[in-house]
Amino acid sequence: MTKESRDHRTAGHGTPDHRIALIPGDGIGTEVIPAARRVLDAVAVRHRLSLTYDTFDWSCARYLRDGAMMPEDGLETLRGYDAILLGAVGSPEVPDHVSLWGLLIPIRRGFQQYVNLRPVRVFEGVPSPVRGAEPGAVDFVVVRENVEGEYGEIGGRLNRGLPGELAVQEAVFTRTGVSRIVDYAFTLAGRRGGTLTSATKSNGIIHTMPFWDEIVAEHAAGHPQVAWHQEHIDALAAKFVLDPARFDVVVASNLFGDILSDLAAAVAGSIGIAPAANLNPERVFPSMFEPVHGSAPDIAGRGIANPLGAIWSAAMMLDHLGHAAAATRITDAIAAALATTPVRTPDLGGSATTDAFTDTVISLL
Known part of the structure; x- marks a missing residue:
């Protein structure tokens, strides 16, 4: 049995509207997914949404410990969720074809997430x-x-x-x-x-x-x-x-x-800002949302990863779940943070931490 954290506190009010599976994964995924969750919780309060989360430790660390990226019944475990928010997959200690084909690709294919949607936008303040x-x-x-x-x-x-x-x-x-x-x-x-x-x-x-x-x-x-x-x-x-x-x-x-x-x-301007959605348009299965940047082991654990890609992915998740106004509120806050403040993580030429950039986005919601 995999280690798993169940957090049934809700952001918002009343009975949970949506159950979200969080898979932080590897490297900076464990830093940007908590950042994205903080933004989700903040916007949920403002839009009276209720979200509940379960966090799964499926990762290369699990592979090295147990011999598999996720348990045999992993897809069945995820099937009951409304959406999946993934951080990153990959570690220098595990060959890429092992990590990807052990977690990311089985989810995409098992849940027929045949649309990979990647928006591209040049923001003011990011040359x-x-x-x-x-x-x-x-x-x-x-x-x-x-x-x-x-x-x-x-x-x-x-x-x-x-x-x-x-x-x-x-x-x-x-x-x-x-x-x-x-x-x-x-x-x-x-x-x-x-x-x-x-x-x-x-x-x-x-x-x-x-x-x-x-x-x-x-x-x-x-x-x-x-x-x-x-x-x-x-x-x-x-x-x-x-x-x-x-x-x-x-x-x-x-x-x-x-x-x-x-x-x-x-x-x-930076692969660190890019989001992605893996969609099952028929909604027979949950869809999965993830930043594109990968696990970035060279900066993992330093608290300087850019959370923008994960935050934008979370906004795409809300839009897919039917909360377009809340999603737009997040993307507008991202745009405002870049256009009106000097707060930047190192990949964008600044010195801000992951938490500092996340705080700025939340303050602009």
């Missing part, structure tokens, strides 16, 4: 390293397919350690998988009143990418109000840097979306 990427001008979303594509499990290795050793990794693109992520992206672009860009590489990848392109074109017919085009991934990466303001919704396969969203976070 972009890209010339011309101005606050208010760069505000787009990367919609990444999250459960199949290039990150399939089909393949293997043969003749390990011999001169003829080989490795085979199969990409898996299904009509169902591509159709549902493309429809989600077109619908999102329609709500935003913007355009859609499809990332492809059909000039070099002969089977999966033409298949992707065909399905995008088919589903575009069902969204005539949305202007769209496709870009080859190499040219698209260059345009993210040369002219990020031109984009609104970008839809991409698992690998392409992973790379593009991290590049976009760097364009916005």
